[in-house]
Amino acid sequence: MFAYQQDGRFFAQVARGLEELARTELEELGAQKVEISASGLHFCHDAAGLYRVNYCSRLVSRVLAPLAAFPCFSELALYDAARALPWEELLTPEKTFAVFAHVRESRITHSQFAALRLKDAIADHFRDHCGRRPDVDAASPDVWIHLSVRGNQAIVSLDTSNGSLHRRGYRKQSVPAPLQETLAAAMVRLSGWQGERPLVDPLCGSGTVLAEAFMHYCRIPAAFKRERFGFAALPDFDLRSWEEMRRGCDAPRRELPEGLIRGSDSDRQAVAACRENLREIPGTRGVAVERKDFRDLPGIAGATILCNPPYGVRVGEREGALALAREFGDFLKQRCSGSTAYVLCGSQEMVKAVGLKPARRFIMYNGPLECRLLKIEIY
Ligand SMILES: C[S@@+](CC[C@H](N)C(=O)[O-])C[C@H]1O[C@@H](n2cnc3c(N)ncnc32)[C@H](O)[C@@H]1O
Known part of the structure; x- marks a missing residue:
């Protein structure tokens, strides 16, 4: 035994x-x-x-x-x-x-x-x-x-998972620094968002936050695309019980109201990757994705904003990333009143660059990198 x-x-x-x-x-x-x-x-x-x-x-x-x-x-x-x-x-x-x-x-x-x-x-x-x-x-x-x-x-x-569960199966295309699915899901969960107001990622990259928010809202099990689980090899594996459980978890899905989740990114390839990844999840037609520099957005009012700006971990990228974080902080302050933003920062310097006093901060690791998720209330 x-x-x-x-x-x-x-x-x-x-x-x-x-x-x-x-x-x-x-x-x-x-x-x-x-x-x-x-x-x-x-x-x-x-x-x-x-x-x-x-x-x-x-x-x-x-x-x-x-x-x-x-x-x-x-x-x-x-x-x-x-x-x-x-x-x-x-x-x-x-x-x-x-x-x-x-x-x-x-x-x-x-x-x-x-x-x-x-x-x-x-x-x-x-x-x-x-x-x-x-x-x-x-x-x-x-x-x-x-x-x-x-x-x-x-x-x-x-x-029993047969490989890491962060591989949901919807990521067909990527961007240089995609967010791990489990971390994106943690951001959605920490935000407490339940669909009461729009959820927006203005730096959406390959769309991980949008995909995780969508599955959370529509009550789609995280591993719905996974075909193999290691638990099927266990000597006491019970196929009937697994199929019954799966049916029960698949049942309570709901539709996403048009535009409740939306994202944008300035990079053409990122937007294409995001659209392709979202197409892998049934029902995501209502998720709006556009190519736009956040500096050209009119603003994001009365929403939950979730994003991870570039960290600039590699040599030569740091200064640019900090400058962008500064501009993003200004964008939040000046054009996002009534919103609550959750911004994942890859360093203490980046937290300073965003320049807004967080109501809360959560520490989470992206691999070996210690990150801070800032909760910022914008009045
Ligand atoms: C760290 S990546 C985000 C990764 C994303 N969460 C994912 O899971 O793929 C940062 C994104 O910010 C985008 N970005 C950089 N500057 C931007 C700007 N000024 N406006 C909009 N998007 C920008 C980049 O194209 C990149 O896709």
């Missing part, structure tokens, strides 16, 4: 800074005993609940089902313990698999080496038991195995 079958406990990975938001979301999705820990949250749920979290969560990056935890003082201990696990309950020689490892404060110093040992253990287990082994497919495996080694303790898990 695998570890998750004994205690019904799973682990949700989230971007740093989103833990409290994700706790609330997991509880809304029926999770019990939600506890925040390093890089994510532990929670308990039944099988249908695990499917629901994977299908509906907008903030969680990945859900792991722990298979086994064991002491791991050396790579040999890792190999021996892993080889003894009942892998045939998850995999067959006809399927493909991949291993992702993360090692910290351990005698095994390289994550890639740990991943390789676990891969060998799985392959040798199959050779012992059936003379054939499943192949590795690092890009698109049927089964993702996750290994975490912290100090002298290893946890081997199945990735």
Whole structure:
């Protein structure tokens, strides 16, 4: 019996800074005993609940089902313990698999080496038991195995999401610095927007904020386009319960009133990417997208404004990004009265450049970059 079958406990990975938001979301999705820990949250749920979290969560990056935890003082201990696990309950020689490892404060110093040992253990287990082994497919495996080694303790898990959940499936085209879908969803959630007034992204890029706001408003599950989930490999996977749960989550959709969500961008390619991405989501015809420099907009009054101006992380781009942030701050102050803006800033300098006193600020990480989401009330 695998570890998750004994205690019904799973682990949700989230971007740093989103833990409290994700706790609330997991509880809304029926999770019990939600506890925040390093890089994510532990929670308990039944099988249908695990499917629901994977299908509906907008903030969680990945859900792991722990298979086994064991002491791991050396790579040999890792190999021996892993080889003894009942892998045939998850995999067959006809399927493909991949291993992702993360090692910290351990005698095994390289994550890639740990991943390789676990891969060998799985392959040798199959050779012992059936003379054939499943192949590795690092890009698109049927089964993702996750290994975490912290100090002298290893946890081997199945990735029940089958790759990061931020890959919703609607992003066909991109821009140089697209916002991650889970972060865009967090911005929508933090804004508290429920459709009571227009939502506008005047620097919409490839349209991630618009897409996430649309799915939130129309109650479309975040993973509605996803075809494969890792939980289907679990030995207790219940197809009927998954299909029933999916039908239930798909049912309460609603239409978007024309123009309630709109965006613009000065870049022709960004606007084309945004339109193409939105077309991937049924019902988005009512989302208005135009090519426009925000400096040429008449203003945005009485709206919720959500955006991430360019951070200018690369050398040579910083000054331009700060100058743009200054102009954007002026635009908000002078032409957006009655609106509430949520502006994601990639540095403290950028916060200063926007130059408006935030009513609140939230810290969230875009990969390794510490960002601040400013809530600005414009009177
Ligand atoms: C960091 S990107 C936004 C990414 C977007 N959230 C996404 O998910 O793809 C910033 C965007 O601001 C746009 N931009 C830069 N200067 C602008 C201006 N003056 N007016 C309108 N858009 C501008 C860029 O073209 C770029 O698409």
